[in-house]
Amino acid sequence: MDNTYFISQSTSLILVITISLIFTVVGLIYSKKYQGINNYLTANRNIGFFSLTTSLIASALGAWILFGPASAATWGGIGAVIGYALGTAFPMIFLISLGKKIRSEFPKGSTLIEFLRKRFGKSLFKLILLMTIFYMFVFLCAEVTAVAILINYISGTELWITSLIIIIATLAYTLYGGLRASIFTDNIQMVVIVALLFISAFYLVSFTNDQFSFSFIKEKSPHLLSASYIPNYTAGLTFFIAVAATNLFHQGNWQRVYAAKNNEVLKKSLIVAFVIIIPIVFFMGFSGLVAVSANPKVIPDLGFFSLLLSEQTEFLSLIIVILGLSLTISTVDTLVNAISSLIVVDGEATLNLNKKTNYLRLSKYCIVALSIIAFVLPQKDLVFYIYSY
Amino acid sequence: MLTVFYSFYNKKLNEKTAYISIIIGLIGGFLLFPAPDFSKSLLVGIIFPIEVFPSFISQSMLFLSFLVATFAPVTTWRLK
Numbered sequence: 001m002d003n004t005y006f007i008s009q010s011t012s013l014i015l016v017i018t019i020s021l022i023f024t025v026v027g028l029i030y031s032k033k034y035q036g037i038n039n040y041l042t043a044n045r046n047i048g049f050f051s052l053t054t055s056l057i058a059s060a061l062g063a064w065i066l067f068g069p070a071s072a073a074t075w076g077g078i079g080a081v082i083g084y085a086l087g088t089a090f091p092m093i094f095l096i097s098l099g100k101k102i103r104s105e106f107p108k109g110s111t112l113i114e115f116l117r118k119r120f121g122k123s124l125f126k127l128i129l130l131m132t133i134f135y136m137f138v139f140l141c142a143e144v145t146a147v148a149i150l151i152n153y154i155s156g157t158e159l160w161i162t163s164l165i166i167i168i169a170t171l172a173y174t175l176y177g178g179l180r181a182s183i184f185t186d187n188i189q190m191v192v193i194v195a196l197l198f199i200s201a202f203y204l205v206s207f208t209n210d211q212f213s214f215s216f217i218k219e220k221s222p223h224l225l226s227a228s229y230i231p232n233y234t235a236g237l238t239f240f241i242a243v244a245a246t247n248l249f250h251q252g253n254w255q256r257v258y259a260a261k262n263n264e265v266l267k268k269s270l271i272v273a274f275v276i277i278i279p280i281v282f283f284m285g286f287s288g289l290v291a292v293s294a295n296p297k298v299i300p301d302l303g304f305f306s307l308l309l310s311e312q313t314e315f316l317s318l319i320i321v322i323l324g325l326s327l328t329i330s331t332v333d334t335l336v337n338a339i340s341s342l343i344v345v346d347g348e349a350t351l352n353l354n355k356k357t358n359y360l361r362l363s364k365y366c367i368v369a370l371s372i373i374a375f376v377l378p379q380k381d382l383v384f385y386i387y388s389y
Numbered sequence: 390m391l392t393v394f395y396s397f398y399n400k401k402l403n404e405k406t407a408y409i410s411i412i413i414g415l416i417g418g419f420l421l422f423p424a425p426d427f428s429k430s431l432l433v434g435i436i437f438p439i440e441v442f443p444s445f446i447s448q449s450m451l452f453l454s455f456l457v458a459t460f461a462p463v464t465t466w467r468l469k
Contacts, residue, residue: 098397119396120404127411128393234452241455245390 005156006309006317012155015318016162019325020169023185027333030184031177037360040178041110041341043259047183052260052269054190055183055334057276059252060088061193062139062331063146063324069281070288070303076235077224081285083236085278087243091253092274094244096267099257103266112254113346122349129346132249133339139246140335141374147328153305154317160375166328167371174333175340175364179255182333189330196323201283203316204290204307212290212307220293251338340367392462402466410462418458423450430454 031039038044047055072080106115113132117125144166148159173181205212214225223229247253260266284304291303298306308316343363353362392410396402420432430450433439439447446453 094394098394101397116393120407124404124408124411127408234449238452238455241459245459248390248394 006154007314007321009155009157011318012151012157012321013161015321016151016157016165016325019322020165020329023189023329024169024173026188027173027177027181027185031173031181034177034180037344039180040337040360041344042255043179043183045259046261047256047259047265048261049265049268051183051187052256052265053272053276055186056092056253056256056269056273058186058190058193058327058330059182059250059256059334060092060247060273060277061280061327062143063150063328064142065281065284065327066150066304066320066324067146067301069285070291071300072235072239073224073285073288074292074298074300074303075231076239077226077229077232078289079229079232079234079236080239081282081289083239084243084285085281087240088247088281089274089277090240090244091247091250092270092277094248095253095257096270099260099266099270100263103257103260103263110255110258111251111342111345112249113251113342117346117349125346126350128249129342129350132251133342135246135249136251136335136339137370137374139250140332140339140370141377143328143331143335144374145377147324150324151321153302154309154321163375166325166332167375170329170332170336171368171371174336175367179259179337179341182252182337183256183259185333186330189326192326193323193330196319196326197280197283199319200308200316200323204287207311208290208294208307211294212286217289217293221289221296224289224293251342252334255338255341336367336371339370340364343367391459392466395466406466410465413465414458414462417461418454421450421454421457423454427451 034044036044069081069084072084076083102109102112102115106118109115113125113129116128144163145159147166148162151157151162152159173185177184210216218225224232226232257266260269287307288300288303291298291306292300295306305320308320340363343366344359347359347362348357351357392402392407392414396407420436421430423430427450429435429439433442433447433450
């Protein structure tokens with residue numbers, strides 16, 4: 001059965017365990033010397049340019065970039081690709097002015113919701129808090145599911161195995177080291193992600209026989225580049241609004257705004273993150289345009305992989321597994337820490353529990369419970385399968 | 390989304406208006422948000438038959454859903 005996949009299950013399993021273990025050990029060792037609630041929530045507001053920039057980028061780019069932009073491009077054309085790229089990067093520009101404003105008006109803050117609590121009453125604050133946690137939880141489930149499906153596609157590994165390893169590894173270092181651990185591992189993950197994306201781009205451009213070009217798309221699927229193709233506009237605007245709006249409420253971004261050493265570092269990091277994110281997401285979306293032009297029957301979600309793995313190269317399969325894991329772990333640790341920070345900071349104002357309640361501990365219990373749900377959800381197909389028989 | 394960020398720059402926007410505008414945006418977006426196969430939404434195809442709507446609406450439900458969810462709250466501020 002294994003020979004129908006690109007790599008064997010044992011190879012993929014060794015890779016998943018090794019990569020997860022490396023990030024866990026690095027995160028635990030690094031954060032050992034940075035303990036305390038300030039480090040957990042805002043990294044002691046002392047993060048420099050390089051760490052902040054790589055962390056902003058790594059957190060913004062999850063495993064979704066391997067599926068989403070390419071899939072949308074197959075029907076939404078170049079408009080969807082531009083919408084996705086700008087939507088992912090736009091919050092960085094918006095946060096320059098808003099981040100500076102909130103940091104000056106509320107220098108001891110650590111969440112966006114906390115600011116809203118001061119600005120409005122409790123009703124609106126609870127609504128926004130609920131929506132933010134719900135959005136980040138859905139994001140968490142989607143990331144875990146996406147990487148589990150990716151590794152299942154490449155090696156046939158069952159979804160629950162990948163999900164379990166990634167969730168346990170990420171929880172282990174994020175719940176211990178908080179934002180410090182998340183940002184430090186983001187630095188390494190970002191370097192890995194950029195290096196592997198360069199290798200992927202090199203292979204795609206070199207080995208697709210001139211297919212990876214606008215002229216090829218124009219020849220095979222001219223409507224996807226046409227100014228008169230309406231989905232280019234509707235899909236572009238849809239993805240721009242959807243991605244930008246959700247990222248603006250992403251508590252992980254707001255934690256990093258507060259974690260910046262000063263406003264100058266924040267501004268420079270956000271500008272550089274904006275500049276780097278756009279070509280990465282555009283490239284992923286462009287691969288979807290090429291994939292559907294080369295094969296109109298391509299499965300939209302697999303557009304990027306259909307090009308890269310067309311020769312079934314084992315080396316490229318390994319690259320994709322490592323890339324998918326790095327993208328996922330960097331996003332999942334950001335989400336875990338972000339949800340946890342919301343419960344710590346805003347939980348007290350919402351829940352009105354006993355004064356002796358340790359909200360940090362409570363947040364960790366909540367995160368573990370949410371992670372169990374995120375682990376169970378990717379197994380939905382398996383549950384249906386069991387019920388069917 | 391617009392309500393929250395607009396409120397940072399307009400101190401006159403009170404909690405009640407902000408709350409109502411967000412709820413209107415959520416409900417509007419939810420009514421038009423399409424099923425996974427894009428064939429229908431709660432408003433188009435379930436509450437009202439799909440034939441009642443122009444083809445542009447039934448073919449662009451995801452787009453309209455986001456558009457309504459984003460901009461419907463703005464009309465609430467204006468009305469207030």
